[in-house]
Amino acid sequence: MVPFGGYAMPVQYQTGILSEHLHTRRSAGLFDVSHMGQVRLIGDGAIAAVERLVPGDIQALKPGRVRYTMLTNDQGGIIDDLMVARREKELALVVNAGTKDNDIAHIAAHLPAGVELIYEQQRALLALQGPLAAAVLERHIPGIAKVAFMTETAAKLAGIEITLTRSGYTGEDGFELSVPASRADEVARLLLAASEVLPIGLGARDSLRLEAGLCLYGHDIDETTTPIEAGLIWTISKRRRAEGGFPGDAVIQKQIAQGPGRHRVGIQPEGRAPAREGVEIQIGGQTIGKITSGGFGPSADRPVAMGYVDAAKAITGTAIDLIVRGKPMPARIVAMPFVPHSYFKNI
Numbered sequence: 001m002v003p004f005g006g007y008a009m010p011v012q013y014q015t016g017i018l019s020e021h022l023h024t025r026r027s028a029g030l031f032d033v034s035h036m037g038q039v040r041l042i043g044d045g046a047i048a049a050v051e052r053l054v055p056g057d058i059q060a061l062k063p064g065r066v067r068y069t070m071l072t073n074d075q076g077g078i079i080d081d082l083m084v085a086r087r088e089k090e091l092a093l094v095v096n097a098g099t100k101d102n103d104i105a106h107i108a109a110h111l112p113a114g115v116e117l118i119y120e121q122q123r124a125l126l127a128l129q130g131p132l133a134a135a136v137l138e139r140h141i142p143g144i145a146k147v148a149f150m151t152e153t154a155a156k157l158a159g160i161e162i163t164l165t166r167s168g169y170t171g172e173d174g175f176e177l178s179v180p181a182s183r184a185d186e187v188a189r190l191l192l193a194a195s196e197v198l199p200i201g202l203g204a205r206d207s208l209r210l211e212a213g214l215c216l217y218g219h220d221i222d223e224t225t226t227p228i229e230a231g232l233i234w235t236i237s238k239r240r241r242a243e244g245g246f247p248g249d250a251v252i253q254k255q256i257a258q259g260p261g262r263h264r265v266g267i268q269p270e271g272r273a274p275a276r277e278g279v280e281i282q283i284g285g286q287t288i289g290k291i292t293s294g295g296f297g298p299s300a301d302r303p304v305a306m307g308y309v310d311a312a313k314a315i316t317g318t319a320i321d322l323i324v325r326g327k328p329m330p331a332r333i334v335a336m337p338f339v340p341h342s343y344f345k346n347i
Contacts, residue, residue, distance in 0.1 A: 002202070005097030007035040010201040017203035021298040024170060024208060025339075028130035029200035030191050037100030038123050038178060039093040039107070043115035046091050050084065053110055055227060055246045057237035061086040066150045066165050069235055070227055071103060076248030076255070077223035078230070079106065081215065085152040085165060092152070092163075094125070094176075096217045124184035129174030129208075131342060132196045137164075137175060140190070144175075149344045158190055166344060169205065171212025171337060173344045210304060211297045213266060213336030219277060220264065220292045220306060228255040229308065231264045263314035266336035267291065267305040269322060269329055274303035280323040281309055281331075288313045291322065297338055304338045305331075 001008045010032075012020060023029055041050065050058050056069025063086050071079035080099040085092040095103040108117050128137065134145040141155045144164065152165045160183045168174035179187050191197050206216070215221045221230050226248070233256065240246070241256060269275050274296045281289040294305030309320075316335050321328035 004202060005035050007097060009035065010199075011203045012201040013199045015198065017201070017207065018298050020198065020200045020204035021207050023198050024130045024172065024200055024204060025299050026131065027198075028128060028132040028136055028174075028194070028196045029170075029204070030188060030197050031127040031129065031200050031205055032124070032184075032188065033127050033176070034124040034181070034184065035097035036125050037093075037095040037097065037103065038120040038125060039095065039104060040118040040120060041091040041093065041107075041111070041115060042089065042118065045112050045115045047086075049111050049115055050091060050093075050107075051240075052246060053107065054082075054084075055236045055240050055249070055252060056084065057240050058084055058086070058091070060237065060239070063088050064151055064153065066152050066167060067235075070221075070232070071106065072227070072246060072248045072252070073223055074247050075223075076226040076228075076251035078217070078221045078225055078227065079103070079223060081217055081221060083165070083167065087152070098218060120178075122181050124179050124181045126177045126179065126184065126188060126191070127168055127174060128177065128191060128197070129168045129170045129172050129200075130196075131173055133172075133174040134344070136191065136194045136196055139194075148346045157187060160187060162187070169212075169214060170208040171214070171339060171341045171343075172208075173342055207295055207298060210293050210295060210306070211299055211337065211339040212341060213306065213338065215264075216293060225308075226252055226255060226260065228252060229260045229262055229264065259311060261311055262289065262308045263311055264292075264306060264308055265314050265316075266334045266338065267294070267307055267320070267322070267331055268334040268338075269294075269303040269305065269331040271329070272296075272303065273324070273329065275305050275322040275324055275329060275331070279305075279307075281307060282321045282323060282328065283313060283318075288320070300338045306336065309333065
């Protein structure tokens with residue numbers, strides 16, 4: 001157990017990080033992510049209020065659909081990244097653990113009269129991830145396997161009212177389950193009773209998301225990083241780019257038009273030694289950037305990393321040096337993800 005985001009979190013369970021990682025890729029893993037913040041916004045002005053804080057197209061969301069977006073500051077930096085689900089009469093948000101208090105205060109301070117913010121402190125969040133996740137849930141919730149990717153739905157699991165979103169943070173198919181905190185242990189034990197499911201800790205959660213090329217807030221993205229630098233331009237619709245109306249829109253629109261000064265890139269070290277966060281990236285002795293996440297990818301069976309480099313050098317295939325303990329280690333800039341995504345394809 002280690003401290004993380006103000007909580008005690010399991011790094012691993014019985015089988016270890018490598019085993020847990022590979023099990024999630026081939027079967028199904030259960031993550032307790034109840035440290036994340038769950039928020040509801042109720043009121044007719046909720047959509048407009050959120051659009052004044054994020055560059056995502058919340059207006060275009062249909063009831064039951066979910067969108068990944070970011071809270072931005074006046075410089076275009078990322079205050080946090082979050083998920084937004086539209087319900088019939090409200091929005092449901094999931095924000096990061098370490099930033100949730102600031103996020104909630106930030107959002108609340110910008111809400112108009114008539115929009116209420118409810119912090120769901122009495123709800124837990126579980127993530128069932130992996131290629132067999134849908135088959136496991138189908139036994140308890142018939143029809144759930146047909147739910148579309150990035151869709152939210154309400155259901156009953158063993159008589160317990162829950163909300164499910166077909167999404168996750170591993171690059172695999174899977175679901176995130178919002179459940180009453182008082183019933184979380186019951187739901188977790190029910191899912192873990194399936195032969196396909198093992199509990200998965202923070203260590204494998206990190207290696208899974210790194211292989212999938214997904215950002216970790218506070219490392220790969222933060223208030224000094226814009227969505228364009230981070231390669232997240234796909235989260236900003238044509239309408240939002242044209243209209244703006246969110247913090248930092250002028251900076252972000254300029255970067256869209258002219259390109260940013262740096263880019264987040266995938267990095268492939270040569271050999272078997274991983275390069276960790278903070279390692280300098282050089283070409284010919286000149287520093288061009290720094291690694292923000294790095295480690296060993298069990299599914300890729302090699303070291304993997306990501307970081308930011310000067311835009312002119314951010315070309316796939318470029319040879320670079322990683323300065324590890326004062327010595328240059330050869331590597332190359334590569335495309336991400338390191339392991340192909342296996343999200344559910346709607347038929």
